[in-house]
Amino acid sequence: MSIEVRLVDVVKTFDTTFALDSINLSVEKGELFFLLGPSGCGKTTCLRTIAGFYQPDSGELLFGDQLMNNIPPHKRNTGMVFQNYALWPHMTVAENIEYGLSLRKEDKSLRREKVLSALQTIQMEDYIDRPINKLSGGEQQRVALARALVIEPDVLLLDEPLSNMDAKLRLEMRNEIKRIHSQSNITAVYVTHDQSEALSMADRMAVMKDGKIIQVGTPRHVYCFPSNTFVANFIGETNFVCGSVESHGTANTVINSEIGMLSSHVENSFQRGEKVSCSIRPEAIHVGGPLHQGVVNQFEAKVTGIIYLGRIEECHLLVNDSIPLKATRYKPGDHDTRVGEHLTCFIASEDVILLPPDM
Ligand code: ATP
Numbered sequence: 001m002s003i004e005v006r007l008v009d010v011v012k013t014f015d016t017t018f019a020l021d022s023i024n025l026s027v028e029k030g031e032l033f034f035l036l037g038p039s040g041c042g043k044t045t046c047l048r049t050i051a052g053f054y055q056p057d058s059g060e061l062l063f064g065d066q067l068m069n070n071i072p073p074h075k076r077n078t079g080m081v082f083q084n085y086a087l088w089p090h091m092t093v094a095e096n097i098e099y100g101l102s103l104r105k106e107d108k109s110l111r112r113e114k115v116l117s118a119l120q121t122i123q124m125e126d127y128i129d130r131p132i133n134k135l136s137g138g139e140q141q142r143v144a145l146a147r148a149l150v151i152e153p154d155v156l157l158l159d160e161p162l163s164n165m166d167a168k169l170r171l172e173m174r175n176e177i178k179r180i181h182s183q184s185n186i187t188a189v190y191v192t193h194d195q196s197e198a199l200s201m202a203d204r205m206a207v208m209k210d211g212k213i214i215q216v217g218t219p220r221h222v223y224c225f226p227s228n229t230f231v232a233n234f235i236g237e238t239n240f241v242c243g244s245v246e247s248h249g250t251a252n253t254v255i256n257s258e259i260g261m262l263s264s265h266v267e268n269s270f271q272r273g274e275k276v277s278c279s280i281r282p283e284a285i286h287v288g289g290p291l292h293q294g295v296v297n298q299f300e301a302k303v304t305g306i307i308y309l310g311r312i313e314e315c316h317l318l319v320n321d322s323i324p325l326k327a328t329r330y331k332p333g334d335h336d337t338r339v340g341e342h343l344t345c346f347i348a349s350e351d352v353i354l355l356p357p358d359m
Contacts, residue, residue: 002030002187003064003154005050010059012045019045021211023059030185032178034198037208038234043191046208047157050189052076063154076155079148083160085140087132093119093143094128100151118146121180138169142176149184156181156188162197174201195235199223207231225266229355232279239285239325241278242357245270253354259319263296264352277357284351285327287315288335288343297347301325303339317345 052073226232243257305316
């Protein structure tokens with residue numbers, strides 16, 4: 001059974017540090033929800049509070065309608081997956097998966113049935129009697145997932161489960177965890193500092209900073225409509241261009257910016273004369289197109305560097321001899337750009353996101 005997890009005004013301090021500073025969060029039933037943010041932002045504290053390893057100083061933690069603040073960890077029916085797998089090295093795959101069921105004193109034949117079904121879910125039926133120390137990192141993490149899921153927890157908690165793996169395996173395991181999650185349909189909270197992991201896997205995510213939740217949304221929404229410069233910079237890459245609002249119409253805002261006049265069609269509530277920071281993603285800057293008369297958001301830039309990355313290439317640009325920008329181009333083989341060249345650049349008005357400038 002999957003349930004909703006809610007944190008209401010949760011505060012957790014360590015000495016003078018607000019690890020959780022009035023957190024309000026609702027994780028929906030069956031959701032794969034990510035907590036994302038830089039080191040020290042409070043992700044692990046939040047996860048451990050849900051698990052029951054930490055007690056909030058104030059506020060409420062609810063599973064469905066039940067207040068969990070005073071329920072000890074072993075009575076919360078949560079399954080946990082750790083970065084270092086935390087499996088018993090002297091036991092086989094099946095013994096590891098069965099361990100939680102034996103603690104719960106489940107009937108032996110039912111235990112066997114559940115272990116076999118969990119092995120099927122992780123597609124490792126052939127490894128049933130293999131000792132843990134004869135498995136790869138990816139296989140061990142799948143066993144750890146099966147061990148967490150076999151007890152049929154109300155909430156699955158994952159603490160940076162992929163960070164011990166090499167880059168290629170991490171990519172494979174993203175799909176594997178997503179597949180297993182969608183099969184089990186369990187409410188899951190997943191902590192990572194890897195934004196690409198969150199973008200590619202999350203149903204929704206919360207971006208945290210200094211113990212606070214800065215923005216919650218689907219990956220697409222958070223990427224396309226970041227609420228401030230911190231989120232825009234943390235989720236993906238971006239360029240910031242300073243400016244002030246020249247005019248504000250119903251669908252179009254014109255910015256007098258340091259790279260010239262920019263038009264933005266992204267909804268905002270800035271007033272004429274206000275200072276703004278325009279966030280422009282590298283992939284939104286089209287480099288080297290023809291100059292079109294009467295078209296807005298065009299400017300000339302000098303190419304200061306080209307970094308070939310196989311599938312894409314990065315163009316480092318300088319506008320007005322002083323404003324650096326980074327652009328990304330696909331199909332790098334199709335271009336013959338040289339460092340020192342001056343090229344026309346274009347940004348669609350839909351891609352100019354206006355944010356409050358940093359103080
Ligand atoms: P990381 O990605 O590095 O694991 P995090 O986002 O998970 O970081 P937390 O571990 O939740 O961050 O820590 C949040 C803040 O609380 C940090 O400033 C940290 O130093 C502090 N903190 C966490 N645990 C303790 C503790 N047991 N005692 C004292 N301070 C702590």
